[in-house]
Amino acid sequence: MRIGANFGIQGDLRMAREHAQAREAAFPDRLWELVDATLKRWVLGVQEYFVLTGKAFRAIFARPFYWRDTLQQMDVIGVGSLGIVLLTGLFTGMVLALQSSIEMKKFGALIYIGRLVGASAVRELGPVLTSLMVAGRVGSGMAAQLGSMKVTEQIDALTVIGTDPVKKLVTPRLVAALIMVPVLTVIMDVVAILGGLLISVLKLGLTADLYLRGVYQTLAQSGFVLGYLPKDVVSGLVKPFFFGAIIAMTGCYFGFQTRGGTEGVGISTTRAVVLASILILATDYFLTQILVTILFE
Amino acid sequence: MAASVDETRVAAGVRRGEGAEGDERVLIALRGVALSFDTTEVLRGIDLDVYERETVVVVGPSGAGKSTILKIILRLLIPDAGEVVVEGREITRMSFEQILEVRRKIGMVFQEAALFDSLSVYENVAYPLREHMRLREGDVEARVRHALERVDLDFDELGDRLPAELSGGQKKRVGIARAIVHEPEILLFDEPTAALDPVTSATIVELIQRLQAGLEVTGVVVTHDVRVASRIATRIAMLRDGRIAFLGTPEEVRRSDDSYVRLFFFG
Numbered sequence: 001m002r003i004g005a006n007f008g009i010q011g012d013l014r015m016a017r018e019h020a021q022a023r024e025a026a027f028p029d030r031l032w033e034l035v036d037a038t039l040k041r042w043v044l045g046v047q048e049y050f051v052l053t054g055k056a057f058r059a060i061f062a063r064p065f066y067w068r069d070t071l072q073q074m075d076v077i078g079v080g081s082l083g084i085v086l087l088t089g090l091f092t093g094m095v096l097a098l099q100s101s102i103e104m105k106k107f108g109a110l111i112y113i114g115r116l117v118g119a120s121a122v123r124e125l126g127p128v129l130t131s132l133m134v135a136g137r138v139g140s141g142m143a144a145q146l147g148s149m150k151v152t153e154q155i156d157a158l159t160v161i162g163t164d165p166v167k168k169l170v171t172p173r174l175v176a177a178l179i180m181v182p183v184l185t186v187i188m189d190v191v192a193i194l195g196g197l198l199i200s201v202l203k204l205g206l207t208a209d210l211y212l213r214g215v216y217q218t219l220a221q222s223g224f225v226l227g228y229l230p231k232d233v234v235s236g237l238v239k240p241f242f243f244g245a246i247i248a249m250t251g252c253y254f255g256f257q258t259r260g261g262t263e264g265v266g267i268s269t270t271r272a273v274v275l276a277s278i279l280i281l282a283t284d285y286f287l288t289q290i291l292v293t294i295l296f297e
Numbered sequence: 298m299a300a301s302v303d304e305t306r307v308a309a310g311v312r313r314g315e316g317a318e319g320d321e322r323v324l325i326a327l328r329g330v331a332l333s334f335d336t337t338e339v340l341r342g343i344d345l346d347v348y349e350r351e352t353v354v355v356v357g358p359s360g361a362g363k364s365t366i367l368k369i370i371l372r373l374l375i376p377d378a379g380e381v382v383v384e385g386r387e388i389t390r391m392s393f394e395q396i397l398e399v400r401r402k403i404g405m406v407f408q409e410a411a412l413f414d415s416l417s418v419y420e421n422v423a424y425p426l427r428e429h430m431r432l433r434e435g436d437v438e439a440r441v442r443h444a445l446e447r448v449d450l451d452f453d454e455l456g457d458r459l460p461a462e463l464s465g466g467q468k469k470r471v472g473i474a475r476a477i478v479h480e481p482e483i484l485l486f487d488e489p490t491a492a493l494d495p496v497t498s499a500t501i502v503e504l505i506q507r508l509q510a511g512l513e514v515t516g517v518v519v520t521h522d523v524r525v526a527s528r529i530a531t532r533i534a535m536l537r538d539g540r541i542a543f544l545g546t547p548e549e550v551r552r553s554d555d556s557y558v559r560l561f562f563f564g
Contacts, residue, residue, distance in 0.1 A: 148414075157411040160371055161425045162397045 045257075052166065052256065053249045056174045059167040066172050073176035077138050081184055084133050089188040092125055093117055093195025101204050110204055114214025117196030122219065122236045126189040128284055131243035134181055135276040139251040142173055143272035146255025147265040155256070165256075174248040181244030182237055189236065222296060235291045242287060243280050250276040322349040323382075324483060324515045325370055330379035331539075332365060339365055340376070341539035352509055352516035354526040356561070357536030363519040364408070366536075367485050370517065371405060372396050383483070401429050404476030404514075408488040410468040412460040418445075418471050419456040425479040444478040445471075447511070448504060466497035473504065477512060484508070486518040490525050498525070505529050523562045535561065 096117050104110050146169060149155050158165045193215055200206040219230040254272040258264045325347040332340045339362040347353045355363045368374040369381055372388050381388050383399050391399070412421050422441045426432055432440070442452040448470040460468060469489065476484060489505060490498035502525055509516060509529070520526055526533050527547045535543040535558060543550070543558050550562055 152409060152414075153407045153411040154413055156368075156371075156373055157405070157407060157413070159373060160400055160403065160405045162400050162428050164393070164397075 048257075049249065049253050052170065052253055053245070055166045056170040056249065056252070059164070059171040060175060062167070064167070066168055069168065069172035070175050073172045074180050076141070077134065077173075077176050078180035078183060081134050081137055081180075082187070084137060085130055085184045085188050086191055088129055088133050089121075089126070089191030090195040090198075092129060092188075093121060093192035093197075094199045096120055096125070096192070097196040097199040098203070101199075110206060111210055112214060113196065113200050113204065113206065114211040115218040117200075118193055118215030119218045119232065121192035121196075122189050122230075122232050124236075124284075124288075126185050126192060127236050127239040127243060128280065130185045130188045131181060131240060131247065131280045132277055134177075134184065134244075135247045135250075135280060136273055138177070139247045139276045140269045140273045142248065142251025143254040143258075143269045144265055146252055147258030147268040150256060150258045151261050151264060170248070170252045170256075173252055174245060177244035177248035178241055179244075181247065182240040185236065185240040225295070231295045235288075235295055238291060239284060239287050242283055246279045246283060247276050250279065323347065324349045324384060325517065326380070326382040327366070327369070328380040328382070330366075330369060330376045330381060332362070332369065332374065332376045338539055340369075342379070343539075343541060345534055345541060345544070347515060347517055349515055350513050351531035352518060352529055353532050353534055354518045354520060354530035355534045355536060356520060356523060356526050358561075359521065361536040362539060363521075363536055364487050367405070367487055367517065367519055370485065371400060371403060401479070402481055403483045403485060404479070404481035405485045406469070406472050406476045406487065406489060408491050410460070410472035412468060412471055412475070414460050417457050417459055418450075418463070419452075421460070421471060422474045422478050425475065429479055440478055441474075444474040447477065447508070448474045449500075450474065465493055466501065469493065469497075469501055470504070473508070477508065477514075480512070482514060484512075484514045484516045486516065486520075488520055488522075489518065490520065490522055498522075502528050527562075 097113055100116050101110060101113060104112060104116075146155070149169075155165050155169070158168060197208060197211050200211045201208055219232050222231045225231055225234045251272045254268040254275075258268040323346045325345075327343045327345045330340055330343040331338070343366065345353070345366075355366055357363050365374060369376055370383065372381070372391070375389055384402065386395075386399065388396060388399055412418075413424065416424065419438075419441055422444055423437050426437050426440055441456075445452045445455070450467065450470050455463070455467070455471075460471070463471065486505065490501055493501060505516075505518070506529055508514070516529075518526075518529060527550070530547055532544060532546055533550055534541050537543075537557065543553065543555060545553070550558060553559065
């Protein structure tokens with residue numbers, strides 16, 4: 001008699017071994033099923049994201065208009081994010097001036113600090129940092145708020161009462177983001193340039209006039225659209241429209257997709273911020289490529 | 298009339314239990330309704346007719362698909378197969394605008410009230426009126442006051458409060474007030490006494506009975522509480538394995554010799 005036979009252990013071991021062999025034999029099939037299911041889920045998610053976006057844009061031009069909700073969301077996105085945008089802009093401009101001065105001093109090019117800070121802030125850092133900050137602050141809030149409404153059946157209640165939840169909840173957020181993210185970007189640009197000015201004057205010994213002239217020259221040298229709008233500014237203001245749409249739609253999409261109570265709300269919030277940030281950075285590359293081709297070549 | 302599974306499917310929509318009141322117009326009809334979530338079959342061919350001014354209570358164990366039936370009637374969910382007819386109109390293939398028209402005739406009381414947490418009690422109850430009717434503010438206030446009085450809530454005391462400041466029972470009452478404020482023809486209740494203490498449960502049941510008598514609406518109530526079902530039902534439909542396993546009046550439930558029905562209702 002083998003050890004353990006009396007207790008059925010041998011039988012259990014044999015069953016476990018057979019089970020493991022069966023799993024091993026079925027491994028490629030199971031792997032394929034897993035990949036297949038994941039891909040289908042991913043493609044379906046992308047499709048739903050774009051369907052929701054299309055519905056939200058169409059609803060902008062159809063009655064009823066929820067003006068009060070739109071103004072409320074503009075307040076949440078615009079006024080609510082002002083503090084963080086001001087701080088981010090100020091410190092970004094200051095750091096940019098300080099860091100670049102180390103290298104530029106070696107070549108006696110400190111007078112070009114204004115050009116560097118101006119171009120960096122208006123072309124790239126303003127739109128991208130503003131959008132990332134708003135995505136973190138507002139996109140997560142949208143996902144959490146709509147997610148809570150979803151799990152507590154408030155969205156179902158809206159639907160039952162006869163309200164289109166996309167029109168009532170998504171479109172006002174989308175419109176508000178389309179308006180307020182560019183406005184915040186302009187504020188961020190200005191504050192970042194002022195931050196650079198502060199360091200240039202107080203720490204690097206440049207005059208304000210020299211610094212600001214550098215900012216103007218870099219914006220002017222790329223040329224103007226319609227005779228008076230610097231191309232850099234146009235380029236920096238086109239991007240935030242797209243980023244605003246990404247922030248609102250990603251937050252709302254994950255809010256609507258929320259399942260499973262408070263834990264689900266947390267998961268949706270995290271996913272909304274992560275995906276919005278990735279989409280902003282990736283879209284920034286493609287938009288830059290397109291804008292460079294259209295405006296600068 | 299105590300029906301087995303197959304008898305019920307054949308008979309649904311054709312006959313009613315004894316003691317049923319009101320005329321014989323079918324207001325809601327489910328015909329062969331089936332629905333799956335992923336690979337799980339939740340409903341496997343539901344046949345159920347709800348007649349005007351009767352209250353059908355759907356009972357069954359957790360996860361049996363009771364709330365799913367309400368969502369199908371509201372077309373919050375579209376069945377994989379079968380027909381759903383509300384007031385003589387098949388709703389599963391309706392356009393969004395058409396279904397909004399149907400939904401305006403329905404009031405729904407959600408399990409946890411589903412009050413809009415950013416709106417006051419007054420604004421919550423007034424919401425359906427503002428969405429569906431062009432009323433002067435004075436008329437809106439009068440209707441909201443009346444709806445709150447019907448559910449024994451004091452407009453002046455609670456009107457300005459937010460849902461977070463209400464007790465569970467008060468929330469449920471506000472949810473009922475919101476559902477009846479636009480005077481719907483059909484009232485749906487999803488677990489009206491869930492998560493309430495026995496005393497509050499009893500008052501909610503009494504309130505539902507009063508509303509049934511006063512408003513003469515057609516009702517579909519989903520509950521797992523068999524005492525609630527017995528008190529408010531004209532007929533009771535019992536779900537099991539995605540099908541209606543029993544359909545009859547409370548009296549027929551008491552007389553039933555079906556072992557599962559007896560186990561479910563009498564322990």
